[in-house]
Amino acid sequence: MIYSKAGLVLIAVNPYKDVQIYGEEFVTSYRQKATDNPHVFATADTAYNEMMNDGISQSIIISGESGAGKTETAKMAMRYLAALGGGNGRIGRKILETHCILEAFGNAKTSKNDNSSRFGKLTEIYFTETGKISGAKIQTFLLEKSRVVQLAAGERSYHIFYQLCVGAPPTLREKMNLKMASEYNYLIQSDSLVINGVDDAKKFQKLVEALDIVQMCKEEQEQAFAMIAAVLWLGNISFQSIDNEHYVEASADEALTSAARLMGCTPHELNQVLSTHRVQAGKDIFVKKLTLQQAIDSRDALAKFIYASLFDWLVEQINKSLGVHKKYIGRSISILDIYGFESFKKNSFEQFCINYANERLQQHFNRYLFKLGQEEYGLDGIDWTKVDFEDNQECLDLFEKKPLGIFSLLDEESNFPNSTDFTLANKLKQHLHSSSYFKGDRGRAFSVRHFAGEVLYDTNGFLEKNRDSLNSDLVQHLSSCNSELPRLFAKKRINQSLKPTISSDTPKQSVGTNFKGQLFKLMHQLENTKPHFIRCIKPNCKQLPDMYEEELVLQQLRYCGILEVVKISRAGYPTRMTHLEFAERYGFLLLETNAYQDPLSISVAVLKQFNVLPDMYRVGYTKLYLRTGQIGALEDRRKQVLQGVIQVQKYFRGHRARRLFHEFNKGAKTIQSFVCGENIRRKYAIEANRCSSYASHLLDEQLASVIYLQSVIRGWLARRDFNNMHNLKQLNLESVKCRRKVGRKISEAKVFATLDTDMPHEQQIQVVPSVMVELQRKVLKAEAILGQKEQENATLREQLQQYEARQLEYEAKMKSMEDMWQKQMASLQTSLAAARKSLAADSNAGQRRGDVVSPRYYDSEDNVSMGSRTPVGNMPDVVRGRENGSLNAVGNLLKEFEQRRQTFDDDAKSLAEIRMAQPTSNVNPDDEFRRLKCRFETWKKEYKLRLKETKARLHKRGYESDKTRRKWWEKLGSRS
Numbered sequence: 001m002i003y004s005k006a007g008l009v010l011i012a013v014n015p016y017k018d019v020q021i022y023g024e025e026f027v028t029s030y031r032q033k034a035t036d037n038p039h040v041f042a043t044a045d046t047a048y049n050e051m052m053n054d055g056i057s058q059s060i061i062i063s064g065e066s067g068a069g070k071t072e073t074a075k076m077a078m079r080y081l082a083a084l085g086g087g088n089g090r091i092g093r094k095i096l097e098t099h100c101i102l103e104a105f106g107n108a109k110t111s112k113n114d115n116s117s118r119f120g121k122l123t124e125i126y127f128t129e130t131g132k133i134s135g136a137k138i139q140t141f142l143l144e145k146s147r148v149v150q151l152a153a154g155e156r157s158y159h160i161f162y163q164l165c166v167g168a169p170p171t172l173r174e175k176m177n178l179k180m181a182s183e184y185n186y187l188i189q190s191d192s193l194v195i196n197g198v199d200d201a202k203k204f205q206k207l208v209e210a211l212d213i214v215q216m217c218k219e220e221q222e223q224a225f226a227m228i229a230a231v232l233w234l235g236n237i238s239f240q241s242i243d244n245e246h247y248v249e250a251s252a253d254e255a256l257t258s259a260a261r262l263m264g265c266t267p268h269e270l271n272q273v274l275s276t277h278r279v280q281a282g283k284d285i286f287v288k289k290l291t292l293q294q295a296i297d298s299r300d301a302l303a304k305f306i307y308a309s310l311f312d313w314l315v316e317q318i319n320k321s322l323g324v325h326k327k328y329i330g331r332s333i334s335i336l337d338i339y340g341f342e343s344f345k346k347n348s349f350e351q352f353c354i355n356y357a358n359e360r361l362q363q364h365f366n367r368y369l370f371k372l373g374q375e376e377y378g379l380d381g382i383d384w385t386k387v388d389f390e391d392n393q394e395c396l397d398l399f400e401k402k403p404l405g406i407f408s409l410l411d412e413e414s415n416f417p418n419s420t421d422f423t424l425a426n427k428l429k430q431h432l433h434s435s436s437y438f439k440g441d442r443g444r445a446f447s448v449r450h451f452a453g454e455v456l457y458d459t460n461g462f463l464e465k466n467r468d469s470l471n472s473d474l475v476q477h478l479s480s481c482n483s484e485l486p487r488l489f490a491k492k493r494i495n496q497s498l499k500p501t502i503s504s505d506t507p508k509q510s511v512g513t514n515f516k517g518q519l520f521k522l523m524h525q526l527e528n529t530k531p532h533f534i535r536c537i538k539p540n541c542k543q544l545p546d547m548y549e550e551e552l553v554l555q556q557l558r559y560c561g562i563l564e565v566v567k568i569s570r571a572g573y574p575t576r577m578t579h580l581e582f583a584e585r586y587g588f589l590l591l592e593t594n595a596y597q598d599p600l601s602i603s604v605a606v607l608k609q610f611n612v613l614p615d616m617y618r619v620g621y622t623k624l625y626l627r628t629g630q631i632g633a634l635e636d637r638r639k640q641v642l643q644g645v646i647q648v649q650k651y652f653r654g655h656r657a658r659r660l661f662h663e664f665n666k667g668a669k670t671i672q673s674f675v676c677g678e679n680i681r682r683k684y685a686i687e688a689n690r691c692s693s694y695a696s697h698l699l700d701e702q703l704a705s706v707i708y709l710q711s712v713i714r715g716w717l718a719r720r721d722f723n724n725m726h727n728l729k730q731l732n733l734e735s736v737k738c739r740r741k742v743g744r745k746i747s748e749a750k751v752f753a754t755l756d757t758d759m760p761h762e763q764q765i766q767v768v769p770s771v772m773v774e775l776q777r778k779v780l781k782a783e784a785i786l787g788q789k790e791q792e793n794a795t796l797r798e799q800l801q802q803y804e805a806r807q808l809e810y811e812a813k814m815k816s817m818e819d820m821w822q823k824q825m826a827s828l829q830t831s832l833a834a835a836r837k838s839l840a841a842d843s844n845a846g847q848r849r850g851d852v853v854s855p856r857y858y859d860s861e862d863n864v865s866m867g868s869r870t871p872v873g874n875m876p877d878v879v880r881g882r883e884n885g886s887l888n889a890v891g892n893l894l895k896e897f898e899q900r901r902q903t904f905d906d907d908a909k910s911l912a913e914i915r916m917a918q919p920t921s922n923v924n925p926d927d928e929f930r931r932l933k934c935r936f937e938t939w940k941k942e943y944k945l946r947l948k949e950t951k952a953r954l955h956k957r958g959y960e961s962d963k964t965r966r967k968w969w970e971k972l973g974s975r976s
C-alpha cells in the first residue's frame with residue numbers, strides 16, 4: 001500500500017514501479033464510494049464532492065522532494081477528475097494529453113529524477129454546474145532555462161531535443177538538417193544521452209499525437225520543431241579570433257548556416273548579432289566587437305531566450321485549445337505540481353528559486369493545518385494546549401524581507417554595473433549573518449536552513465540569471481527574421497520591456513522579484529480554495545522499487561511537518577463544523593426530532609444518541625470539533641439511513657409510476673378502442689357503399705337466373721306431369737283389369753298379412769308392388785296438378801268475365817254514342833232536307849210573285865236548325881236561276897255531310913271491332929273514341945259555320961222568305 005493518511009494529509013510513497021492501482025476498476029470503486037482506502041482518487045473525489053456540495057473551488061497541493069512522485073500523482077488526480085467530469089470526453093482527453101507535451105518541453109533527466117519537472121505548474125480545471133469539465137488553464141512558473149545551454153554531469157537537457165533527434169521523420173530531418181543528439185554541443189556536455197527504459201523515438205510519436213489532439217496544426221508543429229533545431233545548431237556555432245585583441249566572429253560553417261536558415265535570417269546577419277554589440281553613446285551608436293566569452297554568452301542567451309519563449313508559446317497554444325467560455329468559470333479544482341525541494345552538491349540560482357517556492361508552499365501548509373486550526377480553537381473557546389510546529393516564517397522573511405532580504409539584496413546588487421557574484425555573496429553575508437536561517441560560507445557560497453534541510457548555494461551566475469538581460473541587438477535581430485516564431489518572441493519581449501514599471505526610477509523587474517510576485521499571486525489564488533494536501537515521499541535515492549531507506553523517509557516526514565500534522569490530528573479536532581451544518585447534516589438521524597429546536601441542541605442530541613464520548617468532541621461558540629474517526633460512525637449511519645430512505649422512495653416511486661402507468665395504459669386502451677371502432681365503422685360504411693351497388697346488381701342477376709331456372713324447372717315439371725298423366729290415362733285404360741286384379745291381390749295380401757302369419761314377409765312385400773305406390777303417388781300428384789290447373793282456370797275464367805263485362809260496357813257506350821251520332825246525323829239530314837225543300841218552295845213562289853226574296857240570316861243555333869229540313873221546294877222561281885249556285889253549295893254540304901258521316905261511322909265501327917278483337921291491344925279504344933268525338937265536334941262546328949254562311953248568302957241575294965218559310969224557321973226555333 002503506497003498511500004496512507006496523516007490527519008487531512010495524504011501520504012504517497014513513490015513505488016517506482018507499476019502498482020496496478022490506477023485502473024478503471026479503481027476509478028469506479030472510488031467513484032461509487034465502494035472503498036475509502038487512502039488513495040489519490042479518494043482525495044480527488046473528496047475535492048470534487050466538496051466543490052459540488054459547497055460550491056467552493058478546491059485545490060490539490062502536491063509537494064515533496066524532486067523525484068518523490070508529484071507529477072505522477074498530479075496526473076492520476078487529473079485522470080480521476082476527467083473520469084468524473086468527463087463532459088463530452090474530448091476536453092478530458094485534451095487535459096490528459098497536455099502532460100505529454102509539457103513533459104517533453106519542460107522535463108529533463110536530473111541526478112534525482114529521470115523525468116524531473118523543470119518548471120512549476122498549476123492546472124486549473126473548470127467545471128459546469130452539473131459537474132462536467134468545461135475547460136482548463138495551465139499556469140507555469142519559472143522554467144529552468146539554463147539547462148538548455150548548461151548541463152551537470154549525468155543530467156540531460158529537455159527531453160524534446162533527444163526525442164526530435166531520434167524520432168523526427170526523414171522529411172523533417174532533411175528540412176532541418178537534423179543530426180543525431182551526439183552531434184550537438186549542448187547535448188553532449190554531459191555523458192548522458194539516453195535514459196534507461198525510455199524510447200525517445202516512441203515518445204516523439206506520442207508527442208506529435210498529443211499536439212494533434214490539442215489541435216496544433218502541422219505547420220505550427222513544424223515551426224516549433226524548427227526552433228528546437230535552431231537552438232541545437234546555435235549551440236554548435238563556434239567562434240574564431242579575428243585580431244590580436246581576441247575579438248571573435250562566428251565560423252562560417254554548417255552550424256551557422258543551419259541556425260540562420262531555421263531562424264529565417266542570413267548567416268552573415270546571425271554572425272553580426274552574435275559577435276558584435278551596438279552601444280549607444282548619446283546620439284551615436286558604436287558597434288563593439290565581442291570577445292570569445294562574450295560571444296558565447298550572447299549565443300547562449302539567444303538559445304535560452306528562444307527556448308523559454310517557445311515553451312511559453314506552447315503553453316499559450318495549449319490554453320487556447322483548453323479554453324473555456326467565461327460563463328462556465330466559477331468552480332474549479334486546481335492541481336499544483338511545483339518542482340520539489342532540491343539540494344545538490346552545487347546549487348545555483350534555480351535551486352535557490354525552487355527551494356524558495358517550496359518554503360512558500362510549506363508556509364501555506366503550516367498556515368492551514370497548524371496556525372489557522374490552533375487559532376480557531378482559541379477564538380471559539382476550546383480548551384487547547386498548543387502544539388509546536390516548525391514555522392518557516394523566519395526563513396521566508398530571510399528571502400522576502402525588505403530591504404534586507406535575499407531577493408532585495410540580490411536586486412540591489414544586480415543593478416550595480418560593477419557588481420559580481422563575489423560582491424553579492426559578501427553583501428548577503430554582511431546583512432544576513434544575524435539570521436539563524438542564513439550562514440555565510442567560503443568564497444561565493446552561502447547556505448540557507450530550509451524546512452527540508454540546509455542547502456549550500458553558490459552565487460556564481462546569480463546576478464546574471466537574476467538580470468536575465470538579453471542584448472537588445474538580439475531582440476532586434478529576431479524581430480527582423482523571416483520565420484514567424486522568432487518575430488513573435490521578439491515582439492513579446494519588446495512589449496514586456498515597454499510595460500511601465502512601478503516607478504520610472506525602479507529598474508526592470510528581475511527574475512527573482514518576478515518569481516516572488518508570481519508565487520504571491522499563486523498563494524493568494526490557493527487561499528481562495530479549500531486545500532487538499534498530498535505529500536509525496538521518496539523511498540530511496542536510487543529510484544529503485546522495493547527499496548525503503550528509513551532514514552531518508554523519516555527525514556522527509558520530519559522536514560515537511562508530517563509528524564506535527566499527526567500530533568495535531570491526534571490531539572486536536574480535525575473535524576469541525578458549524579452547529580447549523582452539523583444539525584442539518586445529521587439532525588434527521590434523531591429519533592425524537594420535535595424535542596429539539598436550535599442547531600446546537602440538535603447537534604448535541606445527535607452526538608448523545610450515537611454515544612460519542614464527551615472526550616471525543618468539543619462544543620465551540622460557533623462550531624463543533626470532533627476528534628479523528630468520530631465523524632466516521634455518524635457518516636456511516638447517515639449513509640445507511642439515506643440509503644434506506646432512497647430505497648423506500650424508490651419503491652414508493654416505483655409503485656406510483658406503475659399505478660400511473662396502468663391508469664394511463666387503461667385510458668390509452670379505451671381511447672384506442674374507441675378510435676379503432678370509429679375507424680372500422682367508417683371503413684365499413686365506405687365498403688358497404690361501394691359494395692351495395694355491386695350487390696344489388698348481382699342480386700338482380702341472381703334473381704333473374706332463379707326465375708329463369710324456376711321457369712325451366714316448372715316447365716319441365718309441367719311437361720313431365722302432363723306426360724305422366726297421359727301415361728296414366730293410357731295405363732288406366734289398358735290395365736283396368738290388371739288394376740282390379742292388383743286391388744284384389746292387395747286386399748288379399750292385406751287379409752293374408754293380418755290372418756296368415758305363416759306367409760313370409762318377403763312375399764307380403766311382393767304383394768304390394770311398387771307399381772301401386774308409384775300409381776298412388778302419381779294419382780296424388782295428378783290431383784294436385786289438377787287442382788292447381790283448375791285454380792288457374794278459375795282465375796282465367798274470372799279474367800275472361802271481367803273482360804267480357806268491360807266489353808259489354810264498351811259496347812253499350814258505343815251503342816249510345818252511335819245512337820247519339822245517328823240522331824245527330826238524322827237531325828242534320830232533316831235540317832238539310834228541310835232547307836232544300838224550303839229553298840225549292842221559295843224558288844217556286846218567287847217565280848210566281850216575280851219579286852226577289854232577299855236572303856235571311858239563320859239562327860246561329862245550328863243544332864236547332866239541323867233538327868228540320870229546309871223547305872227547298874218553296875223557293876221562288878224568279879230567283880231559281882240565281883239560286884242554282886246556292887243549291888249547289890247546299891248540295892255540296894249535303895254530300896260532305898254524307899261522306900263525313902260515313903267516315904265517322906266507319907271509324908267508330910272499326911274501333912269497336914278492335915276492342916272486341918284485341919282487348920289487350922296497344923291501341924286504347926277509349927282514347928281513340930275521344931279523339932274521334934273531338935274530331936267530329938270540330939268538324940261539326942266548322943260545318944255549322946259553313947251552313948250559316950250559306951244561309952246568309954242566300955238571304956243576301958234577296959231571297960226573301962215568305963211567312964211559311966219564316967214559320968218554318970220559327971217552328972224550327974220553337975222546336976229547339
Ligand SMILES: Nc1ncnc2c1ncn2[C@@H]1O[C@H](COP(=O)(O)OP(=O)(O)OP(=O)(O)O)[C@@H](O)[C@H]1O
Binds near residue numbers: 015066068073114340
Ligand atoms: N505512483 C507511482 N507509481 C509508479 N511509479 C511512480 C509513481 N510515482 C512516481 N513514480 C516514478 O517516479 C518517477 C518520478 O516521479 P515524478 O516525476 O512524479 O516525481 P516528481 O516529484 O514530480 O519530481 P520532480 O520534482 O523532479 O518533478 C516517475 O518517473 C515514476 O517512474
